[in-house]
Amino acid sequence: MVIYISILFIFLLLTVMNILTMPRLKDQSDHESSKVSILIPMRNEQANAADVIDSVLKSTYMNKEIIVLNDHSEDLTENILDTYRGKIKVIQGEKLPERWVGKVFACHQLSRQATGDYYCFIDADVRLEPDAISKGLHLLKKHHAGLITGFPQFPAKTFLAKLLVPLQHFFVFFHLPNIVANHSTKPAFTAAHGAFMLFDKNAYLASGGHYAVRHSLVEDIHITRTLKQNGFRCILSNVTKSITCDMYETNAEVWGGFTKNIFTGIGRSVPAAFLVALFYISFYFIPLPLFLIGVFSGNWMLTVPLLIIFLQTFLIDAATSQSKLHFLLMPISAIALVILLSTAAIKGLNGSGYKWKGRIYQ
Structure with a gap:
């Protein structure tokens, strides 16, 4: 658990660095x-x-x-x-x-x-x-x-x-x-x-x-x-x-727009799609059940991962003028992302293509 928390903390530090170094329109x-x-x-x-x-x-x-x-x-x-x-x-x-x-x-x-x-x-x-x-x-x-x-x-x-x-x-x-x-x-x-x-x-x-x-x-x-x-x-x-x-x-429209872009955006690579899905389940969904187990068992260390990803998401949302409450949805967003990516990969591989603004793209 210490290693898992350390990895998430590194993710947080990298995010803070990116927020501080990205130029703004001033x-x-x-x-x-x-x-x-x-x-x-x-x-x-x-x-x-x-x-x-x-x-x-x-x-x-x-x-x-x-x-x-x-x-x-x-x-x-x-x-x-x-x-x-x-x-x-x-x-x-x-x-x-x-x-x-x-x-x-x-x-x-x-x-x-x-x-x-x-x-x-x-x-x-x-x-x-x-x-x-x-x-x-x-x-x-x-x-x-x-x-x-x-x-x-x-x-x-x-x-x-x-x-x-x-x-x-x-x-x-x-x-x-x-x-x-x-x-x-x-x-x-x-x-x-x-x-x-x-x-x-x-x-x-x-x-x-x-x-x-x-x-x-x-x-x-x-x-x-x-x-x-x-x-x-x-x-x-x-x-x-x-x-x-x-x-x-x-x-x-949300589903159609993201389905069109997400699998194509990673080069239509099945291994890449699998790794992205595994990554987001491991680091951005698993903290939710760990948190619940920690609360009911009294093992408070298990609650730390969710708090870290909440803080990471909150800082990004604050820096980009998004909803200040979106961070609470992050574990659910991770699952939605995995389902979306899986759907897009299937469409891309079976030849059914992506429909957008009345046109079909393969």
């Missing part, structure tokens, strides 16, 4: 000589279209253009976009080529229309604080980087969202040594979130842009690795004070 750009192209792909986004555009229009960074691609939407997205004529540029998506992923092709088309010195890709469910672009640009220039990205603050409305969505921050602050990720170009140390990606145009084009990752379901990670392979630094920042992403409205 200082704003002190000039606007650089033009920023804000690029937004949309497919059936009638619930988000107006709000995301309004948040971008309120940006304090004035030297910008806003381009939206309507990707064959079948709802009222196009009607909403029509009301912004004169304020933004709207383009209609071309037919999806064979083997391209829909969002990746949409971003590729947007990049061909962009005229800025920097390309900022955001999802339709993102809301930017007025100073977010200015702060992101300042950080990118400060680090002479090719890309600034980060995991936004995630409102979690449904039960599955409360279990799974905050784990995105947990993975980054726990598993990724961000000092190595941010200060080297080693592709193995990479994390990114496609909801907010601010590229230096030259780095983006020199690395092949979205064309280079046209087949990827986790294009955000793969395009970041591609930039690193081409010698460009990529900065993962804590952007939660400046950027919000309300990813999913229903439990079904």
